[in-house]
Amino acid sequence: MRRLSTRIVLFQQHAANALGLIHTDIKTADILHETGPITAGELSRITGLTTGTVTALVDRLEAAGYVRRERDTADRRRVIIVPVDTRQSDIQAVYAPLAAAVQHMGAQYNEEELALLQDFVRRISGVYEDEMQRLTARE
């Protein structure tokens, strides 16, 4: 898992390079796609990045057209970060060959094995999530 974790982080960095983004930016764009519109404070909490780092990151993502800042209609003082879906296709293009390779690998397993692997990936994601929360609580 340690080797896999290193490979995943390195892949993300190279994928970001290919899109002209900095290492963490591409994953942040992906997170926003998962969460939908959120505030900079919420994004800071989720990513573990400082608010200063998040501000610079959102500036870059906004300049590159991946997100836009909007005033919250319910509370005009709140600024929310909204993912821009049209740029998601550029991200998809970089990830597509990876997705295809993973799918090709998956096709070599039978149904029972696939169920076991899907359950494993879901559970190991939960372990990483829990451990991340534990680290956040310590901060």
Next chain:
Amino acid sequence: MRRLSTRIVLFQQHAANALGLIHTDIKTADILHETGPITAGELSRITGLTTGTVTALVDRLEAAGYVRRERDTADRRRVIIVPVDTRQSDIQAVYAPLAAAVQHMGAQYNEEELALLQDFVRRISGVYEDEMQRLTARE
């Protein structure tokens, strides 16, 4: 896998915070532990970070005591980056609860299932490695 990949990247960022390092620094320290002493150019190629980013990163790691710069004894013009093992225990301390949680999860599978899962993790690491190389070739 996309969800897992996001969780792994986020965990790394929080782990780096806990060690007072920037997101990519901790993984770079881990990579150096895997590769042993290498040059800044080699580190730049492996991580996909620009040489400027790598220089600043090695400065931070050196200041924090995770690496030191040394002259290559064979070619005095070459500077190599050497991981400092004494600081590895601090990194281990942050990763230990994660390792324990993964091990605890592993204990719930029988031998046949574990063999399948280990093979899967090894192969999926290879997929990420291959796709990273593909992205590097495009740059």
